[in-house]
Amino acid sequence: MAERRSRYARDPLGLRRALSDRLLPGLVAAMALLAALALAGTHGAAALKERWQQGAAAAVTVQIPPEQAGRMDQALILLREMPEVASAEAVSPDRMRELLRPWLGEVPALPLPSVLELRLVNPAIDPEPIARRLSEAVPGAEVESHGIWVARLAALARSVQGVALAVLVLVVGVAVAVVAVATRAGLAARRQAIEILHDLGATQDYIAGRFARRIGLLAASGALAGAALAVPTLAALSGVAAPLAGGMIQPWSSLPWLDLVLLPPVAGAIGWATAQVSVRRWLRRLP
């Protein structure tokens, strides 16, 4: 009984009963999960864009026709002397067969072109002058840049980032609305108690602070559950996305841990601030 008395003494507005510890945390958990997915989408798209731009954009392929195969070394020397070229390497016949096997199968008799792989010092360099100088020395040599594909992929990644950020803003907006509705429900349930405390000399700070602490705590606990739920979900998604990043993604280490850790305090702060504003606005009707 003494424990019950001290518990109620800490909660003179009876908010533990008026503000359910299931509904609001449940809704906030769902929104925290969506926010975690949106944040992971933003980071993932940014990382892929970075990787594509750093990798594929800088890579240029040079194809030398079979009849000019004997001039491979001349082409390599010429390319390595060009200041725009960071590196130039011949792709071995074994690797060529490996790369073509998914498309052509085992075709040992097929004559394969000689291929050189270049890396430019800057992805923004136009490969056209390189191609012109090379074809003058090695007729029939062709330079193929992947820039246009990279540009399209980068635009796609930017779109994914934009959508993810829009989802994040929407989630925050819905969270504010949900907290405001929950606060109003609590105010309606405890209207008489608030009026009694007000008449006994409670300040707006006291009443709004009680609501804000309770709702902030509920929102933070909901977000904690949502973030915990997001961890295995994001790990599974990372595993699915790994091939797109050349198998470089490690499911656990690639998770946005900082964002996940920050979700509960940010949700708590949103709940606290929304409750403060809602309660103070409601209290204006009292003298």
Place this chain on the structure above:
Amino acid sequence: MVRFTAVGLRYPSPDGGMGPEALADLTFTLPEGSFTWLLGASGAGKSSLLRLLHLALLPTRGELEVLGERVRRERRAALPALRRRIGVVFQDFRLLPYLSAFDNVALPLRLAGRSEASLRPDVTEMLRWVGLQGKELALPEQLSGGEQQRIAIARAVVTRPALLVADEPTGNLDSHQARRLLALLTQMNRLGTTVVVATHSEDLVAQFAAPALVLDQGRVVQYG
């Protein structure tokens, strides 16, 4: 000291405007340390006047001064501190149903920032005085109407207020408890508290000679 100068009060009407004046042209002064009976028929405006006295309402016109402080709508932030110097016994008790008798009585002390250790003797003494020792942990629903009223009285006086306002405080008390309450009110008055008691009970008024403020249709028709 309490001073009303041409005070009027209107309640909001359902259409969003203001209704007719429930109280009109109230001008009187209650000296510091005075005891005043507030009398009048039902609907005369006694409860409205008491609500002005304990600052649950603010006047819509005129000037109101409570405990030496001029009450202004634009200085609302100063009102809670003033309210904490006023004890109120509500007609309908207005106890918090989920708090024990002890916590209901302790509420004004906690709002005033008193520590748990220091408020316990005062609350226990108040509960003993109103005859509810041993019922500290009882919830209001577990108490009779008279016991609930005694809790409300204990809550009103536990802070030793400078102004004590009571609305029909003996409505649910037997004659013995009513005499004890009157003794408490007069004792507090002797210690310097300004006391205003609204009542229909002629027996109660007859037990203690004090000035009476008589209301009729929202106006003071007699004071003295």
